[in-house]
Amino acid sequence: xxxxxxxxxxxxxxxxxxxxxxxxxxxxxxxxxxxxxxxxxxxxxxxxxxxxxxxxxxxxxxxxxxxxxxxxxxxxxxx
Amino acid sequence: xxxxxxxxxxxxxxxxxxxxxxxxxxxxxxxxxxxxxxxxxxxxxxxxxxxxxxxxxxxxxxxxxxxxxxxxxxxxxxxxxxxxxxxxxxxxxxxxxxxxxxxxxxxxxxxxxxxxxxxxxxxxxxxxxxxxxxxxxxxxxxxxxxxxxxxxxxxxxxxxxxxxxxxxxxxxxxxxxxxxxxxxxxxxxxxxxxxxxxxxxxxxxxxxxxxxxxxxxxxxxxxxxxxxxxxxxxxxxxxxxxxxxxxxxxxxxxxxxxxxxxxxxxxxxxxxxxxxxxxxxxxxxxxxxxxxxxxxxxxxxxxxxxxxxxxxxxxxxxxxxxxxxxxxxxxxxxxxxxxxxxxxxxxxxx
Numbered sequence: 551x552x553x554x555x556x557x558x559x560x561x562x563x564x565x566x567x568x569x570x571x572x573x574x575x576x577x578x579x580x581x582x583x584x585x586x587x588x589x590x591x592x593x594x595x596x597x598x599x600x601x602x603x604x605x606x607x608x609x610x611x612x613x614x615x616x617x618x619x620x621x622x623x624x625x626x627x628x629x
Numbered sequence: 630x631x632x633x634x635x636x637x638x639x640x641x642x643x644x645x646x647x648x649x650x651x652x653x654x655x656x657x658x659x660x661x662x663x664x665x666x667x668x669x670x671x672x673x674x675x676x677x678x679x680x681x682x683x684x685x686x687x688x689x690x691x692x693x694x695x696x697x698x699x700x701x702x703x704x705x706x707x708x709x710x711x712x713x714x715x716x717x718x719x720x721x722x723x724x725x726x727x728x729x730x731x732x733x734x735x736x737x738x739x740x741x742x743x744x745x746x747x748x749x750x751x752x753x754x755x756x757x758x759x760x761x762x763x764x765x766x767x768x769x770x771x772x773x774x775x776x777x778x779x780x781x782x783x784x785x786x787x788x789x790x791x792x793x794x795x796x797x798x799x800x801x802x803x804x805x806x807x808x809x810x811x812x813x814x815x816x817x818x819x820x821x822x823x824x825x826x827x828x829x830x831x832x833x834x835x836x837x838x839x840x841x842x843x844x845x846x847x848x849x850x851x852x853x854x855x856x857x858x859x860x861x862x863x864x865x866x867x868x869x870x871x872x873x874x875x876x877x878x879x880x881x882x883x884x885x886x887x888x889x890x891x892x893x894x895x896x897x898x899x900x901x902x903x904x905x906x907x908x909x910x911x912x913x914x915x916x917x918x919x920x921x922x923x924x925x926x927x928x929x930x931x932x933x934x935x936x937x938x939x940x941x942x943x944x945x946x947x948x949x950x951x952x953x954x955x956x957x958x959x960x961x962x963x964x965x966x967x968x969x970x971x972x973x974x975x976x977x978x979x
Contacts, residue, residue, distance in 0.1 A: 553655075553656055553813070553966070579737075579766075581881075582765055582766075582769070582875060582877045582881065584877075592813070592869060594762050594766070595709075595736070595737045595738060596736060596737020596766070597739065597766045597769065599762065599765075599875060600875060602868060603868055609838070609840055609868075610838070610839060610840075612840075
């Protein structure tokens with residue numbers, strides 16, 4: 551339930567951040583977390599829901615890569 | 630310090646009474662397959678899937694309503710992609726789109742703000758489906774609608790909460806011995822949410838991350854607790870999950886939503902198991918209350934038994950025969966997070 555993916559904040563404009571997720575830059579809402587540039591966040595449905603350590607983010611990323619194929623197969627934003 | 634080898638040896642060689650552990654998160658189900666966890670543990674330790682996919686438990690009348698809205702003049706439904714193929718009592722949103730319904734797939738509820746602002750002549754309705762992970766994001770959406778005075782955007786909610794469903798399972802499915810609690814829902818609600826359940830029903834609840842080692846460690850923790858006749862909540866995903874959860878997210882949920890009884894497809898009504906907009910925000914609701922929950926499960930479909938952990942997806946007579954992701958009979962085969970869909974993609978690796 552509720553797939554989320556980690557990414558690194560590279561820029562912050564108000565409540566929106568540019569986040570590097572596996573070398574893709576995404577706009578992410580950061581209203582639910584206290585985050586700064588350089589932090590790793592857990593992103594779900596366009597919104598950061600948690601701040602993670604770098605190690606934790608990297609740990610989760612490998613599994614997300616495995617899931618990527620299935621997510622693309624289903625053209626869905628899992629929730 | 631115990632090594633991973635010792636853990637796997639102990640779990641592999643176990644030959645006592647059958648232990649049933651339910652994971653209630655589709656991502657855990659996927660990880661169990663990808664890491665071959667079943668092959669690392671004794672066949673006496675069963676890992677079974679529970680009601681962890683919001684799409685799978687969304688009532689068919691809810692889909693019917695979305696279909697009706699999509700077919701109304703100057704209306705458009707906004708939805709995540711995995712809701713598209715789920716059937717209502719007659720049609721899915723994909724079928725509605727094929728007969729002229731207006732449906733747009735988005736990746737975030739917050740995309741709806743831009744879409745609605747750019748097209749003021751269309752009434753947009755967001756299909757707000759999800760568990761507690763997603764609900765605060767719908768709260769932020771309502772916040773944006775109010776602040777930006779957007780008059781052509783509402784939400785239709787089918788927002789489920791996980792602890793009432795776990796309570797239902799503890800009450801009604803006595804043969805489940807323990808639970809691997811969901812990872813990302815727990816980020817929001819915090820691991821303390823499972824303490825009372827663990828104590829009241831005397832079943833271990835372990836919050837786990839998604840790596841193979843994490844799941845194996847969670848299984849081992851459950852194994853040890855059961856061996857010692859203990860039953861407590863243990864958080865083994867401390868890098869992401871805190872005791873109390875994400876307080877900011879919980880505050881957004883509490884600001885806009887309140888608990889209500891709700892219908893779960895395949896299960897029925899579970900007390901206080903959903904979150905609906907509070908009365909003061911009803912103007913942003915597209916009609917989420919239903920008088921009647923008419924359900925006509927597809928003939929032969931065993932999704933109910935799968936959701937409640939009574940059978941594995943492969944035990945359904947339709948599995949991988951009449952029911953496949955390309956031609957799904959039941960909702961659990963439709964979603965990327967559904968147990969049947971995950972089992973189908975990994976068939977042969979059970």
